[in-house]
Amino acid sequence: LAKEIVKDCRDGKHGIKQVFILTHNVYFHKEVTFLGSRSKWPETKCAYWIISKADERTSISHHADNLISTSYELLWDEIRDIGDAPNKNAFNTMRRILEYYFSVIGGID
Known part of the structure; x- marks a missing residue:
């Protein structure tokens, strides 16, 4: 659904002019932003922002x-x-990091 909305925006369909996608899920982010092998969005069409919080302060x-x-x-x-x-x-x-390494990469529970 998200990729279809982005495609509609890119093609100028259905009056969609801009799309904001916010996620904390890395897998979802990769799926939505993936265009194909070695393809990437032109800077005039896409911007990447990272929102983080440290010491009760949010930075973008x-x-x-x-x-x-x-x-x-x-x-x-x-x-x-x-x-x-x-x-x-x-x-x-x-x-x-250790949990990820052993469970995801190493396949060890």
């Missing part, structure tokens, strides 16, 4: 390209960007 950052790859890579990015955040954030993120 614009990116020219689609930065989202997999949830596993996002977890590692979170570790790289942890900076002065409390250790409990790092511990929780590392736990999630």
Whole structure:
């Protein structure tokens, strides 16, 4: 449904001029933004934004390209960007990395 709405917007059908898609689900994001092998949206037709929250503050950052790859890579990015955040954030993120690695990649319960 989401891809059909985006296609209608791109083709100028049904009066749809702009589409906003917000999601926390990496798989859904990849499905909606995937155009085909090596194809990508032109910058004049698409914008990527990441909304994040740290220390009770929300920030929004614009990116020219689609930065989202997999949830596993996002977890590692979170570790790289942890900076002065409390250790409990790092511990929780590392736990999630290990869980993902063993359950999804390694197939170990």
